[in-house]
Amino acid sequence: MTQSIPRSSTAPVPGRGSALTLPRDCDVCIIGDDVAGLLMACDLAARGLEVVLFPTPGDVPALGLDAALAPGFRLPAAELLERLGPGDAAEAYRLSVEAVRRGLLLAQKAGVPLGPKGRLAVARPAAAGLLAAEHAAVEVLAPETSVLVGAEDVAALLGVATFAAALGLAPAHRLDAAAFRAVLGAAAAEGEITLMPQVTALAVDVHGLRKYVTAPRLKVRAYQLVFSGGAALRRVAPELVPSLVPTPWVAGRFHLPGAQVAYAGLVEEVGGTGLRWHWDQDRLALAAETATLVRGRGAATRVLRRHGAALAPPMGAAVGQTARGVMLAPTRRGMPLIQEGEKGVWYCATDGQDLAHGLMGADLICRAIADRDDRIRLFSPFGLEPAGTRPPSRWSRMAGYWRRRFKAAFEAQTEPGSAPLSPHGAPEVAAHGHAGRALSLSQRAVRAATALAFPTAQPPSRE
Numbered sequence: 001m002t003q004s005i006p007r008s009s010t011a012p013v014p015g016r017g018s019a020l021t022l023p024r025d026c027d028v029c030i031i032g033d034d035v036a037g038l039l040m041a042c043d044l045a046a047r048g049l050e051v052v053l054f055p056t057p058g059d060v061p062a063l064g065l066d067a068a069l070a071p072g073f074r075l076p077a078a079e080l081l082e083r084l085g086p087g088d089a090a091e092a093y094r095l096s097v098e099a100v101r102r103g104l105l106l107a108q109k110a111g112v113p114l115g116p117k118g119r120l121a122v123a124r125p126a127a128a129g130l131l132a133a134e135h136a137a138v139e140v141l142a143p144e145t146s147v148l149v150g151a152e153d154v155a156a157l158l159g160v161a162t163f164a165a166a167l168g169l170a171p172a173h174r175l176d177a178a179a180f181r182a183v184l185g186a187a188a189a190e191g192e193i194t195l196m197p198q199v200t201a202l203a204v205d206v207h208g209l210r211k212y213v214t215a216p217r218l219k220v221r222a223y224q225l226v227f228s229g230g231a232a233l234r235r236v237a238p239e240l241v242p243s244l245v246p247t248p249w250v251a252g253r254f255h256l257p258g259a260q261v262a263y264a265g266l267v268e269e270v271g272g273t274g275l276r277w278h279w280d281q282d283r284l285a286l287a288a289e290t291a292t293l294v295r296g297r298g299a300a301t302r303v304l305r306r307h308g309a310a311l312a313p314p315m316g317a318a319v320g321q322t323a324r325g326v327m328l329a330p331t332r333r334g335m336p337l338i339q340e341g342e343k344g345v346w347y348c349a350t351d352g353q354d355l356a357h358g359l360m361g362a363d364l365i366c367r368a369i370a371d372r373d374d375r376i377r378l379f380s381p382f383g384l385e386p387a388g389t390r391p392p393s394r395w396s397r398m399a400g401y402w403r404r405r406f407k408a409a410f411e412a413q414t415e416p417g418s419a420p421l422s423p424h425g426a427p428e429v430a431a432h433g434h435a436g437r438a439l440s441l442s443q444r445a446v447r448a449a450t451a452l453a454f455p456t457a458q459p460p461s462r463e
Contacts, residue, residue, distance in 0.1 A: 026050040026194065028369065029213050029222035031204070035177065035355060036348045037228030038184035039362035045192045047370050052194045052220050054202070054213065056229055063287040063326060064251040065278060067180075067355045068266045069103045070119040070172035071096040071145060074354075075334030075382075076130075077137030083381050086140065092378045093141040099360035100171050106359075107175060110183040115174025115278075118265025121167045122154060127271025128165040134270075135167050145170055157263035162310045174266055174278060175355060196220070206345045224369050226346045228362075233337075233349050249274065250294045250303045251287035252323030256312055258282065273404050275307060276353070283321075284312060291398045294325035328353070335382035336361055340368065347384065 027049040030037050033056060041053045072093065073080060081089045107114055123131050131148065138146040149157070149166040157166070189195060199215040204225070211225040227233050230246070259282040269275040274289030288307040294300045300323035308315045328351070336357040337349040346365045350357035367373035 032228030116264035246327035
């Protein structure tokens, strides 16, 4: 079957591919030049394979925040244990830790500045029990990679008393994803990789021993075909990935003169709709999930000011610098899509805000192609939807968003009785296993662990 892919740009990509004649044979053809696609191209070419790379114009834009280079997944760790079993779940989590270390090493070698350390998941009182359960499960998967923080310490770190608990992951860093991708793109342009031009139409035949990628005046035959990034998948095989639909967010930056926040790592709220942010001294970068795409800077600014009031009460005095509605690339139920479809056809779609997932997917696919490493099977339970599955409608997504909003608002009104707090500000839960031990830590021990895992760091210079 041949599928057509509409494209939105005809600007050529610099490289040897712009002057090619038909046909072109290669070992691996990669469609998609996101971080994972560029990493795969560089890695496979270094292994001696002939690689052809097609860029994917018009992919989902970033939120305007730095990306997170941190272990773990958005799927709760307890659910990961249930889906995969203790052994495979621990191996999947370990792969994410290895991806973080690889990313840190690549960034340091390439001269990409690392941002402040740390990533925190925070919760209001009604949802604080979720963090206690998550900490207990992460301790089973990868001991000593997470720390549970009580209300007092969260308030000291973030400068507001909105949140009852936080869960930090280590190792974790902020990283400028655009700078990281630019370095990888330069390496691909200089390496033994054929960079094809951007085209207005592309047809792909994924059946048979050889895969065919055809464009006007261009044709590529490859033994292995990789789709990297949600944009490539949605255009090539929308009937296979009905759940890979971008979700609307609004993102922007604000200047709050005089604001002083101790914690400069990435922060994300759990237990409601999406909310992510980080501070750069007195500047706040903020993103929030919305029911529909927000159009216009004024409307985006108003939405962000409303959400930002829980993070920095004097938002009325904040100077809005940028604000816009964006569509964020999704993941499969909180997990990256990393799998082999038909023999020799590989898929890698990750949230661009979680760089470790792209690094992990690139490594797993490269090892599967070059070394016949089968660890990619760990992610098969989170793979493509069966053929014929209907995608969620716009109205069902909106209903899901408002359902989460109303649930969070209702729980906030009943939170005094719904999640009793311990003397340390964390929710009381049954004292069993790792959760009981974590919550019985003294305040001094929690502070020491937090300082060790997430020391305050000044943001790197962007000049």
